[in-house]
Amino acid sequence: MLTIGAGTIDRKLEGVLTLGNGSQFSFPTVYPGNYSLSHKPLVFMDGCGNVNELKKVKNKIIVCKDNLTFSDQIENAASARVSGAVFISNYSSPSEFYTRSSFPAVYIGLQDGQKVIDYIKKSKDPRGTVEFRKTITGTKPAPRVDDYSGRGPFASCRNVLKPDLLAPGTLVLASWSPVSSVAEVRSHSLFSKFNLLSGTSMATPHVAGVAALIKKAHPDWSPAAIRSALMTTAYSLDNTLSPIKDAAANDSPATPIDIGSGHVNPTKSLDPGLIYDAAAEDYIKLLCAMNYTNKQIQIITRSNHDCKNRSSDLNYPSFIAYFDSYDSGSKEKVVHRFQRTLTNVGDPTSNYTAKLIGMDGIKVSVEPQKMVFKKKLEKLSYTLTLEGPRSLKEDVVHGSLSWVHDGGKYIVRSPVVATSVTPMISQLKRIKL
Numbered sequence: 001m002l003t004i005g006a007g008t009i010d011r012k013l014e015g016v017l018t019l020g021n022g023s024q025f026s027f028p029t030v031y032p033g034n035y036s037l038s039h040k041p042l043v044f045m046d047g048c049g050n051v052n053e054l055k056k057v058k059n060k061i062i063v064c065k066d067n068l069t070f071s072d073q074i075e076n077a078a079s080a081r082v083s084g085a086v087f088i089s090n091y092s093s094p095s096e097f098y099t100r101s102s103f104p105a106v107y108i109g110l111q112d113g114q115k116v117i118d119y120i121k122k123s124k125d126p127r128g129t130v131e132f133r134k135t136i137t138g139t140k141p142a143p144r145v146d147d148y149s150g151r152g153p154f155a156s157c158r159n160v161l162k163p164d165l166l167a168p169g170t171l172v173l174a175s176w177s178p179v180s181s182v183a184e185v186r187s188h189s190l191f192s193k194f195n196l197l198s199g200t201s202m203a204t205p206h207v208a209g210v211a212a213l214i215k216k217a218h219p220d221w222s223p224a225a226i227r228s229a230l231m232t233t234a235y236s237l238d239n240t241l242s243p244i245k246d247a248a249a250n251d252s253p254a255t256p257i258d259i260g261s262g263h264v265n266p267t268k269s270l271d272p273g274l275i276y277d278a279a280a281e282d283y284i285k286l287l288c289a290m291n292y293t294n295k296q297i298q299i300i301t302r303s304n305h306d307c308k309n310r311s312s313d314l315n316y317p318s319f320i321a322y323f324d325s326y327d328s329g330s331k332e333k334v335v336h337r338f339q340r341t342l343t344n345v346g347d348p349t350s351n352y353t354a355k356l357i358g359m360d361g362i363k364v365s366v367e368p369q370k371m372v373f374k375k376k377l378e379k380l381s382y383t384l385t386l387e388g389p390r391s392l393k394e395d396v397v398h399g400s401l402s403w404v405h406d407g408g409k410y411i412v413r414s415p416v417v418a419t420s421v422t423p424m425i426s427q428l429k430r431i432k433l
Helices: 049-054 070-080 110-122 199-217 223-232 281-289 293-300 424-433
Strands: 003-007 009-020 024-028 036-044 059-066 086-089 103-109 127-137 165-168 172-175 182-183 186-191 194-197 319-322 335-346 349-357 363-367 368-373 379-389 394-406 411-419
Touching: 003 199, 009 103, 009 110, 009 182, 024 110, 036 086, 036 110, 059 070, 059 110, 070 086, 086 110, 103 110, 110 194, 165 199, 194 363, 223 411, 281 293, 319 335, 319 379, 349 363, 349 424, 363 394, 368 379, 379 411
Parallel strands: 003 165, 036 059, 059 086, 086 103, 319 411
Antiparallel strands: 009 024, 009 127, 036 127, 172 194, 182 186, 335 379, 349 368, 349 394, 363 379, 394 411
């Protein structure tokens, strides 16, 4: 099982609004109609709250400023059957739900919107031209974790960092049932064998496909080995060589609680060098540590277990530790230790050196700092230790542990997270936002 976050790709689907004075404004849109508005009169209708008033100017491009919500304005414009509309809002990134409108609609922010309003007020004959279906490729920064993507921590098992990976999820072009409409233009349904959709349900098939490729290349690998290969080869930098950003946090750098190990890298995942493997017994120890009853474990495993061996420290390719004590005034240090075992699936004879990227306020160490593998499938273990205060000043601090091949062929990277956010509080914050 993999838990996947949804990211953007380096492509934008846009339209262009051109004013009579030559000023141009790009805006996000997936309006599917083959339609343009050319030199149409522009009229500012303030909040666009009166449908009857809108009907009087329905042959013009109406301009609305968000005294109402987007949905109210769109509904009013659609009811009035206007030729087109410009919606001005402080919400600069309207969701796909809005940009897939059934009539020609423009979405711009307050700054650009004020320029449009000023032009209308100053011009004797304000006019505008709107073009749709513009595709811009090579956009930067990309990828970004999108705002709708689910975040960690993992409430059901807080010892495992989730999500695992980021994958393309926003405006993904995929096959579609030809008997189900993809969109509506006015009251006419459009049909296609392909559709553009967004969601983590778009991101997960990407990773499932890569996992299938790995299984074909390595038929003897376990599901845990495949997951490890995907996670430890993921990349954390975007196409500007900066940390992947979070669209839900004003494009500030994302954390592993948003993107896990990073963005899936199909090519590198086929040859990861080292893997974190796990067998059924390891998961049973985890179930026991999570206080599942004997009956529940029997239902899951279809066998009886006495839970004499318990361990919440699964051999997972990532790390999360909680420093969430309410006794923040205590000077006592908290220590978290993680035991991990790596299996050599790369060069038979190979040396790896630990590279740590530390975290503010947390002392991080690994022992041993060097691993020498003498044969393929050999297993070697290490201990990662995090030492810090009982309660962190920041909600989340993070770094990484990479095992770097001496020849530079492999970099086996794992995110390391220290957090003071309990999973339930994290989910409530997300709901509130």
